[in-house]
Amino acid sequence: MRKKITIIGAGNVGATAAHWAAAKNLGDIILLDVAEGIPQGKALDLSQSGPVEGFHFGVKGSNDYADTANSDVVIISAGLARKPGMSRDDLLAINVAIVKSCAEEAVKYSPDCVLIVVTNPIDAMVHTAFKVTGHPKEKVIGMAGVLDSARYRTFLAQAIGVAPKDVNALVLGIHGDNMMPMVRLANVAGVPITDLLSAEEIDAIVHRTQTGGLEIVNHLKTGSAFYTPGLAAVEMAEAVLTDSKRVLPCAAYLEGEFGISGYFLGVPVVIGENGVEKILEFELTAEEKEALQLSVKAVEKQMEATGL
Known part of the structure; x- marks a missing residue:
């Protein structure tokens, strides 16, 4: 049976996600947007x-949610993008209303879909989608960790002088300044990065990863990153559509894992046809637990701001 992917938002991230999904031959694609002509022309x-x-x-490009019916995966990228001087939190008030509407309509027409939320601030937006739809927690996932980990791996590969795909590295926590690039677990084909780089070099890479989105925003001046965010969302969608059990860092709903409950936070998860099939929990050091709590506090503040 042919798979179906809906991408809501035909801006840079959405259109790029459609491009990646088409290139990977993942299924029929609906590119949806409120702006007439834009999704149709790009499609x-x-x-x-x-x-x-x-x-x-x-x-196919569309302005009608009816065209999205029976989608296996719905990627929500609609919303205002960051510009220089803006934080992800600055987008919250506007994007809550957008994501609320998109998620409600998506689930109305595709009640069994897996929702992948890309809109910033991601941790609050995935919480919004979960609350307003009542969708099963395992079928509502936030895209952030795949993107942040890709940036982390890229910077490490450049510093060490190796192929990026041979760098194994993970970013936990919020998609923001308090994200937590895991130094202890990062390695190149099994060799710890602490044996390959100085503490100063690693600290600089961790900081660059935490501010990686802002670095791109400051270059572009009129928008934010879209090539890798689009691909990151599609990598998650591909894991669902192929039931490949990929282990990817995503914003998942925690119910006691890592000592945290009631929040969507970036953690390593197994993704298959039903969405999040398992959260891979592991022991954190005292320092890592403390750092992760900074993410929790930031996400809690965002959640309160949504009013949900």
């Missing part, structure tokens, strides 16, 4: 690359 343009790239699934 038509993308579909015409099929003969060149070799993908054979359909790509």
Whole structure:
């Protein structure tokens, strides 16, 4: 049976996600947006690359949620993007209303879908989608850890001079300044990064990872990152559509794992056809527990601001 992916929001992140999903031949794609003509034009343009790239699934642009019916995965990327001088939290008030509407409509037409939330601030937005839809917790996932870990791995690979795919590294916690790049677990093909880089070099990379989104925003000036955020969401969607049991860092709902309950927070999870199938819990050091609590406090503040 053909798989179906809906991407809500035809801006840079959404359109790029559609591009990656088409290139990977993951299924039929609906690119949806409130702006008339934008999703239709981008979908038509993308579909015409099929003969060149070799993908054979359909790509359709729409302004009607009815076209999204029976989607296996719905990626929500709609919302205001950051600009220089803005924090992710500055987007909260506007994007809560947008994500609320998108999530409610998505689940109305696709009650069995897995929701992947990309809109910032992600940890609050995935909480919003969960609360307003009543969707099962395992089927509501926030994209952040895949992106943050990709940035971390990239910076480490550049500093060490190795292929990025040979760097194994994980970022936990909130998608924000209090995110927690795990130094203790990071390695290159099993070799700890602490044996390859000085403490000063590692500290600089950790800080650059924590501010990686802002670095791109400051360069672009009129928007935020979209190539890797789009791909990160699609990597999660691919794990669902192929039931591949990938282990990916995602914002999942915690019920006691890592000593935390009632929050969506970035942790390593197993993703399959039903969404989050397992949270991989492991023992943290006292210092790591303290750092993770900073994420909890930041997410709690965001959650209170949503009013949900």
